[in-house]
Amino acid sequence: MQIVVTGAVNALVLSSMYILVALGFALLLSIAGILNFAHGAIYMVGGYICYQFAVGFGLNLWLSLLVSVLIVGLLGLLLEKFCFRAFFGDMVNSIIMSVALIIILETTVNVTVGVYIRSIPQFASGIIRSGAISISAERIVTLIIGGILLLLFTLFIKKAKIGLEMLAISQDPVGAVLQGINIHSICALAFFMGCGLAAVAGCLMGAVFGLSPFMGDFILVKAIQLVILGGIGSTFGILVAGLIIGSIDATLPLFVTGAVTDVVGFGVIVVLLLLRPQGLFGRREP
């Protein structure tokens, strides 16, 4: 029973974290047309900045989270203006730009603080026990925060005017411009939000699993898995894909060793894509 509950909670925790990062990645992909490989690195930087403020400067942990989101969001705006705006629509050069970014970010963190083992202090300490079941409070809190953010994001996309404008751009950029939507400022906002979401995930994961200069590499692959499986351009797709992949990652290692989990995870996706190349809910290319 313990294992079942642990597995379920873990599945939801992992899913929500993967989804947060994947959403940011998908935002940039749909709206700015950029494959931002550096997204994992940004997630990592978010975690480290939170640590620096929480432990280095002694700021309240939740405040540090907020500060980290703001700084990383600002970073996103700077990246958009200086690095990616010049290559809007130019996939080749934006890929090179994002890879250069990963290298710069990871190397900088590695040579400055990478040597130290770091872990963000827990956002909620203690273990919740009920009968024979014990789950860490930290994971529950992570789950709740992730869920709330996802809800807010979905509402934003569906209801808010800017959200609808984003949707418009992702569906048809030319049409959107003709409607008077300012692509560059929306892109900037997309960067801010995408990077902000990644930062939140980085902080939460940094608390539960610890920080490492290369933690972004792992999450990047997960984000891409989610976006492919869910289908480019569909928020709902990412949510469903996140639940599937998160569940596989959380439950399969209970029965088989790690490498097999990866193979199964990939296998599921490959089979699905062979049947439905555009992903679960993706748009059929014309």
Next chain:
Amino acid sequence: MKKNLVTVLLGVCAVLSLVALPFLAGRVLAAPAEPAPKTVDIGMLAALTGWGSAAEVPISQGAVVAQEYLNQKGGIKIKGVQYNIRLHIEDTKGTADGAVAAATKLVYSDKVKFVVGTVVPNVMEGAQTVTEPAKVLFVTAYNSGVPSQYSPKTPYTFVGQAATIEGTAICMKYLREAYPKAKKLAFIFPDDGSIPYLGPVLKRRAGEVGLTVVGDPVKWPDTTIDFTAIVARVLASQPDAIAMVNGWPQALGSMLKAAREQGFTGPMFAPHNAAPEVAQSAGLAASNDYFTTSITPNDPAMTPMIKQLAPRLQAKYGNISYYHFWGFQVVDVCRQGMEAAQSLDPTAVKAALEKIETLPTLYGTARMGGLETYGIKHTVCNPLPIQDLQKGISKHVKWVTFVSP
């Protein structure tokens, strides 16, 4: 938006400073070359970038301190002539390919005859494809227990300090002393190819101290982030204690945390994974009943040499890491071999190290061992300090020596 190089450079600088600003305490690795009349070149392989750099950068720092310290104490004396050590550090990038390139540079470009360093099996193997044919003496910083990295097939490779098997054996003995009620032991190994070999050997060592091994050894892949499921599988066989054989402190801390969260209160131990770092990763709540073989730098029971080195390391790098001592050790073992052989020829040094009875190391007096365990007597079995973690505080317990048969 004009693609102006100046604007971009400014932008990149802005990005960099935003990231680096919050933590400006960066230390640049500097390997000072000591100009001296006669020098002997020692090459060092370390992962300065990439996975594993968290541990291997301190190892290279320790080697730099060794160079300074030993040269100050008169260098290496061969037949009355003093030779100073000149260290060449090359980046292996944490991969086998990087190791091959770095080793090729050291052996063929810098013409070194002695190489030290590396911890991870496949990086070591990459380096060995270069060092073994060239008959270059290779003193490794660790041995994960994978036969291919260290066996009679690699005659020029020596293990610079007591490693996995020795550390685990010492921990298992201590387990019996500190937690006499714990009889059933479960093993967790990283998936690095060591299980088929380490499994039976460690089972024998466990049996020798009266422990029963329960469950199949559980293995975790290198890239594991979430250890909940893996720990759950281990706990399914209901052990009294868990042995986490090898892994980086980050991973071990996660395992410790996951185990405690799932309600396991029994002792957990690991060889060579410093308690303070594991505690950092596990969090305060989980940092209980963990022990390892690692140096507690400021404890009075440390050896005189450690007491001399600790302030140097603190002054130079602002912190003292267990890995610093690894770096020092491998360079020192090289020196001892050269002085025992009274020669700078790797083959002669190899022969001398094989014959040597005892070596005075920074850990204390060590003996060579491993003939039966590994098929070759090339492991420096030095005393190891047991370090205990309770309530987040690390304490030194005692020194124990185990010489692999």
Next chain:
Amino acid sequence: MNKANRKFSMWKGKTPTKAVIYVGLIIILFVLPLVTRSPYYLHILILTFIYIIATSSLRTIAISGQLSLGHAGFMSIGAYVSAVLAKELGWTPWLTIPLGGLATAAVAVLIGYPFSRLRLIYFSMVSLFFGVAILAVNATLSDYTGGAVGLIAIPPLFASSKLPYYYFCFVLLLLSLLALRRFEVCRIGMTVKTVAQSHWVASSVGIDESNYRVLALAVGCFFVGIAGAVYAHYNLVLSPNGFNLLASINLVIYMFVGGMGSFFGPLIGTATLIIIPELFRGIKEFVPYIYSGIMLIVIFLMPQGIASLLGQVKFWVANVRERKTVRHAS
């Protein structure tokens, strides 16, 4: 046809200047090992040759409209198949290397058809993740492949020394480049490029685009499989880390930085990004900054890649000549 026009004709035109440059380079590289003798430089060059083959084959796939972000995964198939066959069955590398190439091509054909339905970015993402999936399969078959530890004691192609490897890889490189170039300019290759530009037009002319895309994928994968296999029997040690996502991305970067538009783009890009960071070994852990620095300089100053720069220089030189001729004439 005046002189200026002739300089812009295709490679088949065989202008004297170009021929001189090519032959000159070949001679220099041929004679190099006899001059330097340093195994370290030879090692770097050998690796460069192998990676140029890999990157050029990536370009062959790319010109069919499929940007593969999992190319290193295919390289690993060739490498491991060849290494395991040689190690377990004792076959000579001379046999297993072509087999490695064929195995990689076979896998390409297998997945090529279903994936050829995917356009542009979908294909790229799926190929990215196929490359990563290959490593996961590698890890499960660890009894044969050694898993995370990697494979060691692979039978070498030549007994020790770097010299035979150098010439072998160099000749292999020339042959591969020749083959890939022929493929690109022959009728089949031209059809592949047409398909990439507009599949509507292509199908309206009755061309089955799936077949051509899979063909391009198979050809590209065959050569990268060969490159991987040669790498295995040269390095004698294989580690899955060497073929991970970062490695695939590196190959793509080599191609982009060199310039995708030119056949020699991959060559220039690979050589630049492998050799220049090696020159900076002295700054140790700051080498990645050099690497990313080169990338930034290229994307901002030469967005079409380094190869385009050379094209611009040629254009400029021809322009100057043209003006001189005109001045003389008037």
